[in-house]
Each structure stands twice: as structure tokens, then as C-alpha cells.
Amino acid sequence: MTVASEFEVANQQYVATFDKADLPMPPGRKVFVLTCMDARLDPAKFLGLEEGHAHVYRNAGGRAAEALRSLIISQQALGTEEVVVIHHTDCGMLLIHEEEFRNTVKKNTGEDVSHVAFLTIQDLQKSVKTDVELLRKNAAIKDVPISGYIFDVKTGKINKVNV
């Protein structure tokens, strides 16, 4: 049994009580959240988001360098006016080292991924600052409020980073 088939079953319950048919496409709270794909993070829950509120972009680490395409679309086509960057404690990206990980992938899959930047993280304060600054400096990104946080997987709290 695949997880996909379990998803189909679980989805039936969501459909049974679904009452969000008339939400507009643009995010109601005009915000773009950039965070990590980590399984322990449920941004809707820990930020108090409901369907229709926010763009929630997630990748490994919550790295901004890979989010530019999506953020440009969010701002230019769907009217968001604020960005919130959220990295988190105990992130897998803290455990991976670029060169070593490329070797692992090569060993396990036979593929040369030396052209891929895995955007690993050494320090969370720095990674949040780096990503906020990257967005602030990119001329294709609007001059909007951009804030940075670290989500603590041990407490569920988002702690602000001065950026």
C-alpha cells in the first residue's frame, strides 16, 4: 500500500466538510512565507494560517536563492506585499556538507551532481540573515517588509532574528 492511497482515503474526510470553494486566488493576507520542507513543520498551524491567507513556499532549508521565481510570481502576479523567512533548529541542512553529500549522491546513484549547490547551512542566524539580505538586494524583488525567524522544533516557537 502506497502512502498516496492513504492520502486518497484521508482526503475524503477533507472533502466531506469542505467549505472553501469560493476563495480568491490572491493570498488574502498578502504575505509570502518562505520556510523548510521539514516534516516537523506545519506552517499553517504554527502561524495561524487558514486556506486563502498566504503563499507558503517550502524547500530544503527554506533557502531564498531557490525561491526567486516563485516570489516574483507571488509579487507581480498575485499581489503579496510582505515576506517572512523561517528557518528552524535541528534542520537537516545543518548536517549535510556540500562536497561530502555530492560524493554520497554519486556513490548511491551513480550521478554526478557536482553542478548542484545544495545550499547547506552552517549557522541558522547567518542563514536567515543571508536569505533576507539576498531578497532585499535582488532588484527583481519588491521593496517590501521582509522579516526572519528561527522555528524551534523543541518548543514550536518562532524566534525573531534581527535582520
Added chain:
Amino acid sequence: MTVASEFEVANQQYVATFDKADLPMPPGRKVFVLTCMDARLDPAKFLGLEEGHAHVYRNAGGRAAEALRSLIISQQALGTEEVVVIHHTDCGMLLIHEEEFRNTVKKNTGEDVSHVAFLTIQDLQKSVKTDVELLRKNAAIKDVPISGYIFDVKTGKINKVNV
């Protein structure tokens, strides 16, 4: 008042009842969900996911071409063994046309983004198939079950695509 400051207030409620301090880093259900950042989608809710269950990767459109780095990390460092690709009806990517959108960005920001592929979508059945095939054919991606769905924003239902 920024949305970020509203998030800080909402987050206090999450922290007050937080009981997920001991979840391991690898996703318990060993699945990688690839879907869109659209505000109307709450994948945890419509798939029955709880904290700790799954990697949830989201970008504009839920496009696979941009998810390779994160999926390689998910599979090689955190042990996921299945991928579920979910695009959705009324996606903003259906309204954007590459060339026209590049011109809009140039006009609004002054920036030349002619090097950016915005990964727009013309047909949802095709985009899901394209993305599932892209992952199946990429040698750096493990040979695991990969399924495709279209989430219907009018009903909350995930409809399977034969891929």
C-alpha cells in the same frame, strides 16, 4: 502592523499546546509531497498529515524541475521512499505566459529576467505527467513510487492523474 507580528501572536497559541518536542528528523511516513504554494492549499489538512509525517515541498505551480535539490536531500539524507506530485485547478501558473510575464517584471522592476524559466502551465494533466516523468527519468532520483494528482480548489478533492 506587519503580518509577521500577527504571526508572532498566533504562534503563542501553538506554543501553549505544543507536544511535538520529540519527533525525529526523518519523515515518519517516508514520503515527499511536491505541491504548489497557492494560498488555498493546505496539504497537511487535505492529505491528513500531522507534524513528523512528510516532507512538504511547495513552489509556484508545484513544479518538479525546481525541486530536484530538495528531493535528492529528502531521499539520500532523510530516507523518503515515495513521491506524490499535486498540481491544482485555477493555478496562477495557468494565467501566466512566459514572455509576457518577463515583460511585466521588466516593466515593473526594471530587471531583465529573461534568464528565468517561470515554468508556466498550459494544461494540468500535462504538467502533472511532465513532472512525474521528469522525476522518473532523472538518474539522481531514486526509483520509487511516484504518483500524480490534481487538487480541485472547488471541492477539496485530489483527483488522480494516470501517469
